[in-house]
Amino acid sequence: MKTPLKAWRSSLVFRVTGTIVALSIILIWLLGSALFSRVSSGIFDEKLKLSILDAQSTARNTQIQLSFSKYQDKAALTLVFDDILALPPKTYESAAKEVAVFSFSNIEKTFKFDGTSNQLNPNSIPISLRETTRKTNTTQWERTNMVYLDGRVEPAIVVGNDLTISGVGKYEFYVIFSLAQQEKTMSLIFNYLLLAGVALTLLIGLTTYFAMRRLIAPIQDAARVAEELTKGNLDLRMDFQGEDEIASLGYSFNEMAVSLQQQISRLENLSKLQQRFVSDVSHELRTPLTTIRMASQVIFATRDSFEPTVARSAELLISQIERFESLLTDLLEVSRFDAQAAVMEIEETDLVALVKETIDYVHPSQDRMIILQAPNSPIMVDVDPRRIKRIIRNLVSNAIDHRENNNIDIRIVETENEVSIGVRDYGSGFNYTDRKMLFERFWRADSSRARSTGGTGLGLSIALEDAKLHQGEIDVWGERGKGAHFVLTIPKFAGGSIESKPISAQL
Amino acid sequence: MTSIMVVDDDQDLAEMLGIVLTGAGYEVDLVNRGDEVMALFTSQNPDLVLLDVMLPGLNGVEVCKLIREVSMVPIVMLSAKGDKQDVVAGLEAGADDYMVKPFDPLELVARMKVRLRRSMTEVNSELFIGNLKIDQIEHSIIRDGQVIALTRLEFDLLVALAKEPGRVFSREALLSEVWGYRPATDTRLVNVHIQRLRSKIELNPEDPKIIITVRGVGYKAGVPGSSQ
Incomplete structure (x- = not known):
């Protein structure tokens, strides 16, 4: 499972959908709350208007009722008021409607009367409204909560008027209208709006998601196909339908894949053709070369019976045929590398024994020209022994060619995963700045210099290619007149890589 | 006189080989086509065959198989190619040794001598390797x-191993003992022949008991008389 942050970063669909949903939530919220406040104030205003009219008519009727009554004492008055409070007329919409009466403070004690209908808590009438009602003659209103003595609470509008009993004084008269119905309507509207908002948001989110998915799908498909193409699965193509922009992407993409495939197969054919050519040339060259070689050997064997110049010619002939042969072998090897047709044959091999063997092969005489420093125990490595042998042979013959009668030091040092073979000579050396050129084909340190032992000029280049096949490296140090140091480092195990170098070429 | 059959489609090379081998004291028959080999082979019954891989009529690997059926x-x-597939195919078809052109004629003669000598000299003794008796x-x-x-060649290889039962032979050692190679060049020769030999003498070539592989070093003989 992706973390949201990662999904946000990696998925365009996720990001776009998220953004659009967030924006629509804000917009729907703004619109919804504006709509709600307009509707709620409209409903309230309507109710208020009706309530004021209702309260005024109730007050008028009560006033009339009071005007026709006679009040000798408090008992009579209480009777009348109780009658008024007992059955407050319902509103036409049959919402709860309560009544409250309070006598003004200047009324005689005998005629004082405070009371509410239906056990309404007198505190339900706000003090501020009572004050303004006492001070003015006009109708006043305020919002409040109806609180009953049994604890019930309802939102309400309270409208205040005066009542006057001639000869007695004034009374505050409040009619309280429950807003429960309106409140219920409002909450219903709020719920609907909320539901509509959520539904709309979901709809927008899902629409965006699926639209994006549909839009993105070909792009994802393209990415997948491109990945497969990269892996070498060149036959894969994109699926697309119609003639829209996406289809044109698919079309162009497939065109690209086709042209890529053609190019690659053309190059492959070319490479195969070249390999074939090289192999054929090699075959065609080898057979006559064998004949020439045998012929020269026959001539060489009988050179004693020739004149000195002819005898010398026979010697030159045979040595040049040898050189021609090694050049042919090296050229074939190089062309195999170029065609990437070099095949590794990995075997578990003791590198110490291999190096000793190679030294004996390159330089069989027993004088102490080559000094080997190696561990006594075998160093087992997974390598192609033929190639490693060839690298060592190249490095050692190179050192022998340039040693100028000094000794050659060969060292083998291993670490846990790597092993290095260092070949150090103390001969002519080379300019350190030329170190990269050493591995170039047919490069000569000094082109005017006579070739000493007639290396092919390909040895180091082949050695480097061989090392690379083993994930190895050849480092080199040298200084004119001080000699050279070549270090081959390879991982010990197949598939490994070099992390450290047991021997550094730098001295 | 020892007779050698030279099979090569290159007439000049064949002629040259004839000159060199005649000079070394062999009697030489030259054949230029692969499909002409068997007729001459049965009539001449040569002591050794030099066989080119690329031949008109029938290629060298096929010819090799035909010869092995009768001799x-x-x-x-x-x-001429020196490519792995060629060499291995030839060896698997039953060739004892191979030379990659352009070869050194002296080395060719030296190797031929090893092949001829080994197949003629007999040592007066019996040897045991694994559950085999070598007479x-x-x-x-x-x-x-x-x-x-x-x-x-397979016989020589087995004898070399059996003669020194405790010794582990490296591939290079076997090359120089059995094939007469100088500092060894190609150890595939050994691998292929060991495999061929095992397929003939081991009861289960997957789990060899007579020629035992010593990892990273080479081969050694199984204990004489050990049951498989």
Whole structure:
């Protein structure tokens, strides 16, 4: 499972959908709350208007009722008021409607009367409204909560008027209208709006998601196909339908894949053709070369019976045929590398024994020209022994060619995963700045210099290619007149890589 | 006189080989086509065959198989390609040795001598390797009274291992002992022949008991008399 942050970063669909949903939530919220406040104030205003009219008519009727009554004492008055409070007329919409009466403070004690209908808590009438009602003659209103003595609470509008009993004084008269119905309507509207908002948001989110998915799908498909193409699965193509922009992407993409495939197969054919050519040339060259070689050997064997110049010619002939042969072998090897047709044959091999063997092969005489420093125990490595042998042979013959009668030091040092073979000579050396050129084909340190032992000029280049096949490296140090140091480092195990170098070429 | 059959489609090379080999004291028959080999082979019965891989009519690998059906004569393949598949195919078809053109004629003659000498000199003794008895007088390999047919090279290879039972032979050592190679060049030769030999003498070539592989070093002989 992706973390949201990662999904946000990696998925365009996720990001776009998220953004659009967030924006629509804000917009729907703004619109919804504006709509709600307009509707709620409209409903309230309507109710208020009706309530004021209702309260005024109730007050008028009560006033009339009071005007026709006679009040000798408090008992009579209480009777009348109780009658008024007992059955407050319902509103036409049959919402709860309560009544409250309070006598003004200047009324005689005998005629004082405070009371509410239906056990309404007198505190339900706000003090501020009572004050303004006492001070003015006009109708006043305020919002409040109806609180009953049994604890019930309802939102309400309270409208205040005066009542006057001639000869007695004034009374505050409040009619309280429950807003429960309106409140219920409002909450219903709020719920609907909320539901509509959520539904709309979901709809927008899902629409965006699926639209994006549909839009993105070909792009994802393209990415997948491109990945497969990269892996070498060149036959894969994109699926697309119609003639829209996406289809044109698919079309162009497939065109690209086709042209890529053609190019690659053309190059492959070319490479195969070249390999074939090289192999054929090699075959065609080898057979006559064998004949020439045998012929020269026959001539060489009988050179004693020739004149000195002819005898010398026979010697030159045979040595040049040898050189021609090694050049042919090296050229074939190089062309195999170029065609990437070099095949590794990995075997578990003791590198110490291999190096000793190679030294004996390159330089069989027993004088102490080559000094080997190696561990006594075998160093087992997974390598192609033929190639490693060839690298060592190249490095050692190179050192022998340039040693100028000094000794050659060969060292083998291993670490846990790597092993290095260092070949150090103390001969002519080379300019350190030329170190990269050493591995170039047919490069000569000094082109005017006579070739000493007639290396092919390909040895180091082949050695480097061989090392690379083993994930190895050849480092080199040298200084004119001080000699050279070549270090081959390879991982010990197949598939490994070099992390450290047991021997550094730098001295 | 020892007779050598040279099979090569290149007439000049064949002629040159004839000159060199005649000079070395052999009697030489030249054949230029692969499909002409068998007729001459049966009539001349040569002591050794030098066989080019690329031949008109029938290629060298096929010719090699045909010869092996009727004879255990030493066969040395001559390959112009030196490519792995060629060499291995030739060896698997039953060739004893191979030379990659352009070869050194002296080395060719030296190797031929090894092949011819080994197949002629007999040592007067019996050897045991694994559950096999090697009768060097009869030049035969016997397991439980049954004779197993081997080429001369395979016989030599087995004898080399059996002669020094405790010794682990590196591939290079085997090359120089059995094939007469100087500092060894190609150890595939050994691998292929060991495999061929095992397929003939081991009861289960997947789990060899007579020629045992010593990882990273080479091969050694199994304990004489050990049951499989």
